[in-house]
Amino acid sequence: MFESLSEKLSGILDKLTGRGALSEEDVNAAMREVRRALLEADVALEVVRSFVDRTRTRAIGAAVIKSVKPGQMVVKIVHDSLVETLGRESQAIDLNAPAPVAIMLVGLQGAGKTTTAAKIAKRLAERDRRKVLMASLDVKRPAAQEQLAILGRQVGVDTLPIIPGQDPVEIARRAEAAARLQGYDVVLLDTAGRTHVDEPLMEEMAQIRDAAHPHEVLLVADALTGQDAVNLAKSFNERVGLTGIVLTRMDGDGRGGAALSMRAVTGKPIKLLGVGEKMDAVEDFHPSRLADRILGM
Amino acid sequence: FTKRKLDAESLDDLEDILIQADLGLAAATRIREAIGRGRYEKGIDPEAVKAVLADEVERALAPVARPLTIDPTKRPFVVLVVGVNGSGKTTTIGKLAAKLRGEGKTIVLAAGDTFRAAAIEQARVWARRTGSDLVERDQGADAAGLAFDALTRARELHADVVLMDTAGRLQNRAELMSELEKIIRVMKKVDPEAPHATLLVLDATVGQNALSQVEIFGRIAGVTGLVMTKLDGTARGGILVAIADKFALPVHFIGVGEGVDDLEPFAARDFAEAIAGIERADKAQ
């Protein structure tokens, strides 16, 4: 469906030969295509703008080397800038705190929080040999707590027993106490989905954070998200102070531009990728691969 | 008011609004050009600009704003609900069940997501809430077999409507998409005309990928209409304009919350005004 950016830029720039440096005019023409490619990949408009401005400045005057085609050169400059914005290296979940280390997952409805909680729990238990407890603080979605309990049994990780009638803050406190008394290393808190304009639920989320003192607060977001990515990432970050982002549904055929938007507006690292519904379908984040994908390469 | 001409710069601003509402470049450019062709040389005030924008978006959406009609001569009328993971299928079925129950219809709710943890329990809660009959099998059971059970049961009960839930699946997963084909094949064994409607549930927060969802679910499952959920957030769901341009599929409902009553008919004007940033009088505080 998408003509790759490299092809387009070759078409525009490769007729230039024998000139010493990329002119402003050439770069402007190329940047119109870059803008188009990023918007087609769902990068948010405000992020596209600042990205394109930065990259333009970088590209103007760049020396054209004989051995490299100008189109390829600009693609490389764009790619490098993307990787830089996305954060160069992958960052793991940080467990460097006194046990029990609380990890809280937040996000919009249906983003993949509950599934991701179980995937992370499985990873920490099996790969990192941690004793993990999971707790569902979702008293709203039908059968949400049962969902986490079933997933816990599937991956062999304990879940906090369900006590009907407790509110999310009470459950968070109970989880912390249970984890402390029973010697768990990590306690994973799955929360109900919420839209960032739902003030009572955003307030509830802040209260959960205050009660649970999470060491990691991860925004779980759909890799297929469109322009709304900036609003949602900003709002969640402002209200709870995110420590990282998990992108789900990277197994889809989307270009994943939301990752760039969320990283750019929050400055928070993308820590993990969800790549399927199965419990081992989780991967570390590789900025360079995502940059390729955003550019349709 | 400072009236101004709709010059290139203000048209750029309009295009930005459209892009930020997820219309995508092609649809945004098309609408920008349509507005540019209008005669606004004499000047136009800023509020009127928004109205012009809303008019143009409405023009694209009005033809697809069509209600879901349940043909009473088809009994049970079978509605198959499909879509990617987490888009809101099960919840939409719950809301739809409530709406139809309110019209006095009897419902069989088929808990067709036999894959996801606690999906059956979730469907059970919605069946109880809405006074629908639930047909279920164990987790891991064949969804096509469950479809057969549900249609057979609905006949026995003389139910008016079957609402069939399905597991979420990404459209690029061929093996999961062929499972949908199998569900439809099995339904046709009971009733060659079933499913009578196939609804694709789209999440408003999703961007350009919704086009690929409509294309592939449309091709494989024969989607007859769309529902867009999660419009109570800040996403505008403008991709529906691009979808209307390309596929002209009816849009039946919008989801505006998690509650049983949070399903509204799709209204092109309201939707267009939200995209243009015009506050609705009944919504603004």
Ligand SMILES: Nc1nc2c(ncn2[C@@H]2O[C@H](COP(=O)(O)OP(=O)(O)OP(=O)(O)O)[C@@H](O)[C@H]2O)c(=O)[nH]1
């Ligand atoms: N294909 C795919 N599906 C996923 C992934 N992560 C989660 N899902 C699916 O997405 C759907 C929603 O996942 P949940 O974990 O229930 O999402 P949630 O954020 O907890 O939802 P709420 O609690 O309702 O807000 C389920 O069908 C999951 O199986 C992923 O990485 N890829």
Ligand SMILES: Nc1nc2c(ncn2[C@@H]2O[C@H](COP(=O)(O)OP(=O)(O)OP(=O)(O)O)[C@@H](O)[C@H]2O)c(=O)[nH]1
């Ligand atoms: N805010 C809001 N939330 C919604 C809406 N529709 C559904 N949801 C929520 O979105 C989440 C996912 O909804 P489900 O109905 O489970 O989605 P699904 O498509 O059946 O998910 P899978 O079966 O896992 O693929 C739940 O938390 C719902 O309460 C809506 O219109 N607005």
Ligand SMILES: [K+]
């Ligand atoms: K809206």
Ligand SMILES: [Mg+2]
């Ligand atoms: Mg959940």
Ligand SMILES: [Mg+2]
């Ligand atoms: Mg479901």
